[in-house]
């Protein structure tokens with residue numbers, strides 16, 4: 001009674017986001033000590049030693065508020081990307097940036113388009129802001145840009161496009177994305193979520209920042225430091241967008257949502273491109289290992305442009321998930337994404353991947 005009186009009505013249809021189970025939770029549930037987690041697309045190689053050292057050295061400064069404008073990391077990013085400082089907004093992970101952006105632009109009744117199978121946070125913030133979700137149907141589990149284009153109406157405010165897409169791992173051909181972006185009316189904002197873009201091969205990678213710099217001011221590019229830089233636990237993400245839009249977001253966002261440790265670690269992570277290369281190369285090699293094993297098992301999967309793979313087990317995904325858990329391996333059942341037989345598995349290091357396949361063979 002009390003809750004129904006006070007709750008924001010936009011929250012009523014929100015599906016609960018179920019994060020990957022943590023090792024601690026699984027250990028407590030099952031009493032298995034040797035667990036591995038391949039469920040949240042974290043960086044299998046950890047984080048850059050530069051970042052780790054930098055935050056250790058800052059431990060005596062945690063009583064001080066961070067720079068509310070994160071100027072230092074923003075200027076490093078602006079220089080690296082060739083955009084203006086005022087075109088970059090930062091947040092508590094890319095999730096934080098999605099929330100800040102949603103609060104800044106979504107009004108009651110605005111239509112917000114996203115693919116049927118994609119990262120669920122777009123829908124959450126859209127509903128909280130009383131926007132109207134409009135689903136674009138997938139075509140063979142791929143995002144259908146023509147369908148999205150057709151769904152754009154006079155009421156459309158935002159299109160969320162996750163490329164590469166989570167949970168499918170698929171990347172859209174760059175030329176198709178470019179043509180799509182060109183076709184979107186100027187008054188519609190396209191949010192291009194590139195959380196996994198660094199894992200994408202160069203042939204499949206769109207120069208999105210180039211498109212933005214080329215004058216597409218209704219494009220907002222979203223990036224995360226949780227994946228390629230391995231800073232998921234610290235929380236840092238950023239967005240690149242039009243100067244006025246970024247000013248508006250900065251006007252309403254929590255002023256200290258990027259901690260001093262997150263900003264420092266991000267700056268030092270950017271300077272360690274060797275770690276980035278090590279992660280990309282390691283992940284490519286392990287993906288090939290996955291493909292060989294999956295082919296041998298005769299399982300269907302989508303070739304991935306990310307650090308995870310969506311696998312069709314051909315069986316009830318929840319049961320496979322539970323059975324793998326009992327073998328000490330945490331993955332993600334894709335039932336959350338309405339895929340009843342798929343699991344999403346993060347690419348780990350070789351020993352973890354071998355353990356996963358040992359467990360999967362036993363389970364199947």
Ligand SMILES: Cc1ncc(COP(=O)(O)O)c(C=O)c1O
Pocket residue numbers: 040041092093094095096119162165166193195196223224225226232236237
């Ligand atoms: C597509 C996509 N966008 C955004 C995020 C959020 O990333 P962050 O950890 O920076 O909040 C994730 C996290 O898994 C993601 O998969």
